[in-house]
Amino acid sequence: MEQFVQWVPLVGAVGLVLAFLIYFNLKKLNAGTPRMQEIADQIHVGAMAFLKREYVVLFFFVVIVGALLAAFLNPQTALAFLSGAVCSILAGFFGMQAATKANVRTAEAARSEGQGKALLTAFDGGAVMGVSVASLGLIGVGLFYIFYGNPAQASIINGFAMGASSIALFARVGGGIYTKAADVGADLVGKVEAGIPEDDPRNPGVIADNVGDNVGDVAGMGADIFESYVGSIVATIAIGATLLPEGLTLLKATPEVGDESIKSILMALPLILAAVGLAASFVGIASMRVLKHFSPAAALRYSTFVAAGIFLLASLWIVRSYDVSNNVFWAIFFGAIVGIAIGLITEYYTSGPPVKRIGIASKTGAATNIIHGLAVGLESAALPVIAICFAIYISNDVAGLYGIGIAAVGMLATVGITMSVDAYGPIADNAGGISEMSGLGPDVRKITDSLDSLGNTTAAIGKGFAIGSAALTALALFAAFSQAVDASIAVRLKEMQAAAMELPAQWKRYAMLLAEGEAPLQIVVTNPSVVIGLFIGGVLPFYIAALTMTSVGRAAGKMVDEIRRQFREIPGLLEGKEGVRPDAARCVDISTTAALKEMILPGISAVVAPVFVGFLLGPAALGGMLAGATVTGVLLALMMANAGGAWDNAKKAIEKGEVAGEKKGSDAHKAAVVGDTVGDPFKDTSGPSMNILIKLMSVVSLVIAPLLMR
């Protein structure tokens, strides 16, 4: 087993090479008419400009935090942190490069070769992101594992996850603010005030809106999933490294295996599973060449099932052929199943009967549309949470805390394909925008519309999956955190006893608990400082949600002013005079500046809060805070993502004539547009920020854990 784990970075490297091959194949495709290329260029330049400016801001943050880690912990952790940050940035960069090439080629494929080829082009664009995420994760964690993959040094690898998380927060929040400021701003002036269609080339905000799809839904989502992927692997390694003998016994297939050898197997297992998951994802991606002849929805779904099936079979074989108990396989199995279940529940709430309900409620106006949408969102949190509880219960029952970690790995191992399907959505959306702006006509638009509409469903499912995996990852990180504190208590206690120091009362208690083989850190809910932690943790997602929603509102306001100004001051623009073009670059700049400015406060809050609570109120309060933040963060994320998705589709249902007596432009439709606009920051800014927030706080706590008991 330990031999194989040495090859994991190589698997990652092979994956990266394949991602490049997909990319170069994609680039060779026809990029369409000059007008199409011009528009695609504007989107590409805007997206890359945002990334560059974002990286400058992040550079300072990463260097400062890295220096602090080097000073207070050790240089190796700082190096891991920097590597995690760089890998996350690279994944985002590769994904965006591919997405901004694939969009126009998808439009061209729809124009000249039909739906099958267009689907495949958009999917391949997404696959570059999906494969890059998995490959960079394997290379990064794999390399650090080769150097530090032993129980004494494994905590260094945590730095890698923290690096990935830090970038993810800024990418998600910044990207979310960017995309929704552009979207809401362009819609409010273009669709509502000026009465011109979506993606109309006269609208100065349309390019920014299309850039936003890439910045938010490709780079932001990629960073989010990369963080979960890395976080689940790192947490499971950390849990394995600090497992006590009783825990190890539970996980052995036969009693004869030695504790040290099972421990090294358990630590290596998440990486090996992830490598196998990447290979399975390739098979899924390749199967799209055959599956493209099915309906697009079926093709995407089957390719995911193919990968998941292969992964589960392979993981059963791996677990059985080493000395690991079958129970561990069941944790993996139920992790993967629950991930799929949450996706299906999300699909129900964002395109099933609840959407109809919102559509009908729109008949009595915007207020009832909003009330019913919020109610659907609130209600939609229940089933996914029960599914998560089910995963926790089963995986803990069969394999203890290690089971929770490995279940998260099972859910995320085939990220190569799930992320491909996810990134397909914004590419299809962009392709539609480019078709409209370059006037490719209704036939082409019909193909891109159908691909785009499918993209909305995959995006909703992807969001559910992102939340579910974030929840399990956060819990695994939380378990790792408490074990890390326990370990550092044990170390410090030995030091104190060796120095024959008089133990304070608290430390006498720790000594007693350790002597009895119990965890010394008891995060007991009846302890008032834990209750305070729970409340502070619980309110943080509310606070971050408020910040990000206000940011979108503010940035959208600036966008509205600029678009109004251009319509007013550029002669002939609104009338569509030949050769008159809007100043799209100004709008791109407004979104970029606003997003970078507004991402700072939420980002800093999330990093500072655990440090502050941990050192001021102690590790038990910090544990309470993580638990509180995870609970309300998951609930708000589900509520916001699903309410947003349901509002969006309720509007679309009215447009398609699925709500009796209503159509585009009717009063009910106008009411539904209000809901859709409210849902925009819900589902694409504030909601997704929650995933990162809970993981980032957990991973920061895990990294600072050794310092808390000094």
Place this chain on the structure above:
Amino acid sequence: MEQFVQWVPLVGAVGLVLAFLIYFNLKKLNAGTPRMQEIADQIHVGAMAFLKREYVVLFFFVVIVGALLAAFLNPQTALAFLSGAVCSILAGFFGMQAATKANVRTAEAARSEGQGKALLTAFDGGAVMGVSVASLGLIGVGLFYIFYGNPAQASIINGFAMGASSIALFARVGGGIYTKAADVGADLVGKVEAGIPEDDPRNPGVIADNVGDNVGDVAGMGADIFESYVGSIVATIAIGATLLPEGLTLLKATPEVGDESIKSILMALPLILAAVGLAASFVGIASMRVLKHFSPAAALRYSTFVAAGIFLLASLWIVRSYDVSNNVFWAIFFGAIVGIAIGLITEYYTSGPPVKRIGIASKTGAATNIIHGLAVGLESAALPVIAICFAIYISNDVAGLYGIGIAAVGMLATVGITMSVDAYGPIADNAGGISEMSGLGPDVRKITDSLDSLGNTTAAIGKGFAIGSAALTALALFAAFSQAVDASIAVRLKEMQAAAMELPAQWKRYAMLLAEGEAPLQIVVTNPSVVIGLFIGGVLPFYIAALTMTSVGRAAGKMVDEIRRQFREIPGLLEGKEGVRPDAARCVDISTTAALKEMILPGISAVVAPVFVGFLLGPAALGGMLAGATVTGVLLALMMANAGGAWDNAKKAIEKGEVAGEKKGSDAHKAAVVGDTVGDPFKDTSGPSMNILIKLMSVVSLVIAPLLMR
């Protein structure tokens, strides 16, 4: 001390007599013109009809639950449960009687005697409710304390709190659905479709709307506060009864006091403080006779301060003159202060700068109005939660878990006056409605409008206070629950040891922890079943909020249909033809039926959930569930109450011309009306239901605690 506690029921009885005196004085006042009396009669009849039908539904619930308690616990607990339910019902009944007499007399006082007298009349109407709540609480808990106020039997008193809580949930949820179904329905057809003013006599839903103010804001709020009041006292008695010797030592003024004697003092203290608080409230109520010459806002505020000041001085004297440590006073002091602080924070968010922000956001339409309103609501949870954490920290630091209980008592002891101020609001609102419907002219309407607008502020402050006190009460009940489980583990263990039974592993652990003087029930957050409890508890408030919001939407839809039908089918109604009256009784009946039907599911869920989790997953998971529900319940309650209040006042700010360039009827005003309508179920149905939910689940857990370890 123990002598004095015998007199507590008598203090309550005196209070009740004074409440009757206020009521009879009120009834003697002039009830105005025949038309006014006719309208007031309709409101009175409608309100009483609702109460009667509600009581029939509750009768079955109370009898069934009482029988279950008698069968599984003991007949005394069942009796306490029935008494708590009856006292809660009586408090609601008295309050509604007074409120539906005071409304028309307030209108008449405004017409014939001016603002000062009108203020006093509305306030006296509220005072009947306030004094009844406190008096019935003292009589009920006081009597049970005389019989069972010893450590061995004190758990019987918990039944009283459970009875109060059960009624409260149904009263709050039913009342909340009633009032908002009527309000939203009447507004949607009357104001929006038909374009007639609020409270116009032609609108068939207006009587139901005015009945709703009484049913929801008087009876519902009264039951909520009664529950907190009783719950905080009962929880503190329970904590005192089960305190271990170390806890007792902390609370003695001098070490010489015996454990048993300090225990009985600590158990009696919450009742004595509540009795003193009622006396202080009387002084506050009486001081209104002098204070009415100030501005109404100042008068209401000062009367509250007078009562709070007297109460704090008296409680300092009580604590010092018995053998209780000064620390206990500080817990009382900070409890009272934090209650006031939360009220002030609420006032900031519902009438300060955030309201302006929402008003300005309305200029770009309903969507931005909603986005900013939600952001304000989400943000507004932060400071109150920090204040609650501060109260927990200080009170626990000075006096342990007992401190948390007694802080809640300190916050609630002067409920006689806070509830009076609170119930004043809906009476003033009703007085405005009656003036409009009976055409008393603009001068009278100006007085009632100013009293009504003040009522909105006091209602918002009252809601903040209700949430803060619910949070502390729930935490105190939670502490009492965990101590009760500990106590029953100790009892059961003794039985098992006496029978020389072989102890299961779990019970060996309990024995070890008890031997070390530790609590055997360890609700540890790293225990997966506690995590599952946290998640299930966390999602319950989301689920109940979804249920209640959907209920309001559904019931309002029925109301809309009926009002439209009447406008269509009753000739001359909409034109205002002389002698043509709408069929108000039909609308009252629709609201009543809908409210009673829709309150069942949320009510049953809240009672059943803790029983289900407790017996299926065990007491640790149940503890996790209570903690999770308290955190998200408090957060949602704050968010919903404050967002709702802010939307309401943003609309009013535009109407008053406080948002530059906008006025009643402008597009921004229409957008603000959407926000106001969304806010209605937020602040008056779903938000307030959270308070009860968290208290009810805690008290049900406390009552079933002895059964969980059998």
